[in-house]
Amino acid sequence: IRLVESGGGAVQPGGSLTLSCVASGFDFGDSYMSWVRQGPGKGVEWLSRIGYDNSVTHYADSVRGRFTISRDNSKNTVYLRLSRLNTDDTAMYYCAKPKSRSSTSISAADYFAWGQGTQVTVSS
Numbered sequence: 001i002r003l004v005e006s007g008g009g010a011v012q013p014g015g016s017l018t019l020s021c022v023a024s025g026f027d028f029g030d031s032y033m034s035w036v037r038q039g040p041g042k043g044v045e046w047l048s049r050i051g052y053d054n055s056v057t058h059y060a061d062s063v064r065g066r067f068t069i070s071r072d073n074s075k076n077t078v079y080l081r082l083s084r085l086n087t088d089d090t091a092m093y094y095c096a097k098p099k100s101r102s103s104t105s106i107s108a109a110d111y112f113a114w115g116q117g118t119q120v121t122v123s124s
Contacts, residue, residue, distance in 0.1 A: 008118030021095030039091035044106040
């Protein structure tokens with residue numbers, strides 16, 4: 001299983017970014033996918049989960065209404081659109097393949113794999 005994130009960068013408060021995660025090594029279309037993040041000096045935070053297509057999505061309260069998860073099964077890619085960013089959103093963002101379809105876990109043991117992460121830095 002391989003997950004490769006991209007799209008991170010530096011952005012001003014209020015700005016937007018779209019993160020991408022290209023998956024390989026498993027049946028992507030038959031897999032739920034998640035995004036998690038870890039900010040500097042903070043623990044891991046679960047952010048969002050998407051079902052087999054774009055009809056089932058779940059979000060943490062902290063990002064609901066600002067972040068949008070989506071996927072393109074033809075490209076084996078899951079996305080996370082980040083909008084109305086603030087400094088608290090500064091973190092390393094990871095996509096992950098959860099072991100459970102209902103997982104909001106922050107434990108690596110509850111995932112088959114995580115990517116290497118992509119850094120998002122929000123500052124003025």
